[in-house]
Amino acid sequence: MLTTLRRIVLEFGREPELEIALQQLVTQVKQAMNTDCCSIYLADYQHQHFLLMASDGLAKGSLGYTRIGFTEGLVGLVGQREEPLNIANAHAHPHFKQAPEVQEDDLRAFLGTPIIHQRKVIGILSIQQKQSRSFNENEEAFLVTLSAQLATVLADAEKHGKAAQTGLQPFQQLSGIAGSAGVAMAPMRVVQPRADLKKLSLQKVYASAEQIERYHKAVLKTRVDFEAMSLKLNHIVAQDTLDIFEMYKQMLDNASIGKEVEAKIKTGWCAESALKLVIDHYALQFEALEEAYLRERASDIRDLGNRVLFNLQQLSLESEKLPEQFILVADDVTASMIAEYQQRGLQGIVSVTGSNNSHAAILARAMGLPAIMGISSLSLSHLDHQEAILDGYSGDLFISPDATLVQEYRHLIDEETALTEKVKAVIGLPAVTPDGRGIELVLNAGLSAGFEHSQKVGALGIGLYRTEIPFMNRSCFPSEHEQTVWYQEVLKAFPSHNVTMRTLDVGGDKALPYFPIQEDNPFLGWRGIRITLDHPEIFLLQVRAMIRANIGCNNLEIMLPMISSVGEVDDAVRLINQAYHELCTEYEQKLTKPSVGIMLEVPGVLYQLKELAQRVDFFSVGSNDLTQYLLAVDRNNSRVANIYDFYHPAVLRALNFIAQESNKYLVPLSLCGELASEPAGALLLLAMGYDKLSMNSYNISRVKWVIRHVELQRAKVMLSHALTLSNAQQVHNYLSEQLESLGLGGFVRAGM
Structure with missing residues (x-):
């Protein structure tokens, strides 16, 4: 049964036309379960009904x-x-309802299961x-299992099927996760960074001659690539290992x-889509086989397809022309994509996957780029160059x-621009x-080179310098000298303020390519x-480089990440002391010993x-x-991602507890x-008693403006009430109401 389930789901997911996929599905289920009828209904929430989309056993005239x-x-009762x-x-x-047009008078037994996504x-x-029986x-287990496996595939197939058959509607509104505040209005630019047929959206272009020529050129280039790979490895590996290239x-x-x-x-399919359909067909045939060795050949088929796709x-990238301003759209927007396109007219980003705390979203916030993440209902087909509002x-x-909508959002963009100019005053x-309560605002730095180090944003130093980023852009661990040069540049950027290096x-989710x-x-x-x-x-090499x-700068603080026990702190401090004393001996003088702190991010x-x-x-709390x-x-x-929310009452109460304990033990926080x-x-953190807040450069002036316009006592009242609320949405609503009542609604959303 497991093989049958896998085959049905795989074949359903591979068929690009939704109606055909649904009809094949009910026929296969009917045969697999040896029943007289199988049907599938899809929910239409706009009209509050289920529509009979496919059936093998009911009247064909009733479909659709x-x-x-x-x-x-x-059916309604199951739902x-x-x-x-x-x-x-x-x-x-x-609850039985007679529907004469479906012609089910002789069908007695009924088993229905919901498909839930x-x-x-x-x-x-x-x-x-036909036989009356339970x-x-x-x-029942087979149908429930099949429905559960179908849920995600059906949701995706319905989305892509509609796009492929009818194209985009004149107007669409889709929702995702708010990744970075702001509004952007520009044409969309779809980027497919990786040659992966699985993630390719099907698209029809009806330009056969041009697409066939592109396909032939890609095949020719792929054949040359395989010959070059085989030649390059000929003197390194055994000849039989190179048989894979000959097979390709x-x-x-x-x-x-x-x-x-x-x-x-x-x-009518474009070359990429045609390739995907054919490769998927051949791969499916292998994946459905019982023999494990033969099933593995499906990966060879896919690898070949991906190389041709690449x-x-x-060929498409060679002639890429970007509009003056655009919204970057991709299945998975990465930090490197943002870095690549930021100077080329990038106005905002939309990512099908990801959350509001992926590195791409964090970088977008640091750069003041509006972003939407996890917009899973988005099909990338037909989006390129479409006008959009983000x-x-x-x-x-x-x-x-x-x-009308364009005019409304243009007004919001104007207000947002005015707000950005206004906060520059502080x-x-x-x-x-x-009422006199001060707090230090410092920078999170290190996600990209250079632009965050400027003091022009009004920051009083760096509260978090991510040292791992330079490590990621190399092919091996950096030397002590290389690290010293990097860290010196950062420390000198803030000569009169502390720089906290993690x-x-x-x-x-942070990997080094040379240390997998x-x-x-x-x-x-x-x-x-760890x-x-x-x-x-x-560790010693890095700490020595920092010291x-x-x-000559004397503004270094060292911060230890992911601490989960007292023993880890003891071991780390011992190594830091060792590095410090070694360097004092080497330089034959007493050097400035840096302060050492820890990140509080493990609940224990x-x-x-x-x-x-x-x-x-x-102490420094890593709230993410x-x-x-x-x-x-x-x-x-x-x-x-909808569960992840730092306004969750448990998170706020934990942060408040940390502040109270830190105050009790007189530890800067x-x-x-x-x-x-x-x-x-x-404002909540200010009221709790935090001494320093570290953030991206874009938000320094915004946060400073709000702090300078809200009294500490009012912030404490807000905190006191927020801590009594039972869910994150209540906290969001309450804080938005409070800022709006203070005339600061524009910091929640432009136009408020």
Whole structure:
């Protein structure tokens, strides 16, 4: 049964035409379960009914016509109850609804199960039989399992199927996760950075001759690539190992593959889509086989397809022309993409995957670029050059907006521009409330080279310098001298202010290409201080470079990431002391010893603050990871991104507890997560008693403006009430209301 399930789901996902895929699905299920009828209904929430889309057993004339209300019939009951319904005699059930056009008078037994995607019923899959009987446990389990596996595939297939068949509507509004505040209005530029057929969106262009020529050129280039690879490795590996390249070349020469691709192109598909359809077809045949060795050949087919796709995309990139201003759209927008396009007219980013705390979103906030992440309902087909409005406040994307909406958002953009100009007035002023409470605003730095180090934004130093970023841009570990030069440049940028450098923090979602780490749960695994303590040669080299760079600057603070025990602090401090004394001996003088602090991001350390306070000079809360670990949510996973929220009551109460304990033990306290970048969040942290907030450069002046316009006592009242609320949405609503009542609504959203 498992093989049958896999084959049905795979074939459904590979068929580009939704109606054909649905019809194939019901036929295969009917045959696999040996029933008299199988049908599938899709939910239409706009009209509040289920539409019969495909059936093998009901009247063909009813397909696409029969509608069953959400509260009607057995199908509606399955949707309402959100669980399987197994009935021996459907006609005798009080919820049975007669629909003459479907011609089901002789069908008695009924088994229906909901297809649920992201807590929403998107369809109903049912089987029926003439004999009055209850379907057995195995049959019910099969249908439930199939529905669960179909949910994501169907949601994606319905989305892509509609786009492929009807194209985009004149106007579309889609919603994702608000990744970075702001508004952008420009044409979209779709970027496909990786040659991956799995992530390719199907597209029709109806330009056969041109597309066939492109395909032929790509095949020719791929054949040359394989010959070059084989020649290059000829003297390094055994000849039989090179047989894979010969097999690939033979597959390229296979007339049937080329003919099938050309046939697909002639029906209107672009070369990339035609290649995907043919490769998927061949791969599916292998994947459905029982023999494990033969199933593995499917990966060879896909690898070949991806190599041809790569050359197809390279041909397209050679003639790439960007508009003067554009919104970058990709399946997975990366930090490197933003860096590549930022000086070329980039106005905002839209990523199909990711969350509001992926590195791309963090970098977008640092640069003041509006961003939407995790907009999973977005099909990349037909988007290129379409006009769009990106609302980074709400997470809404408007495609082909009408004149009224354009005018409304143009007004918002003007207000946002005016607000940006207004807050520049406080850049050189201290962050002090009207009733005299001051707080230091410092920079998060290191995500990109140089632009964050400027003092022109009004920052009083660097609260978090990410030392791992330079490590990532190399092919091996940097030397002590190289690191010293890097750190010296940063320390000299703020000669009269402290610079807090975090020791190497890799692992999790941050990997070094020359130091791979393979783990099942990387965020709970070997990362941060755990790695560097296991490799003291790396840790000592870095600390020595930091202390050497600090000679003549005397503004260095060292911060240890991912601390989870007192023992880790003792070991790290011992190594820091060792490096310090070594350098004092080498320089034959007493050097300035840097302050040492730890990041509070593992929840367990909240219960060891007394012991930790006796060992370090300061605490710094990493609210991004602390939120992730407190709520058990991978912050880069778009499926659960809606759960990740640093305004969650548990997070706010933990932050308040840390502030109270730090005050009790007289330990200076800062916070360097994204919460500090939000004006409302900064007010809560100010009221809790945090001494220093570290954030991206773009938000320094905005946060400073709000602090200078809200009294500490008012902030404490806001905090007191926020801590009593029971969910994150209540906190968001309350803080928005408070800022608006203070005349600061524009810092929540332009126009408020």
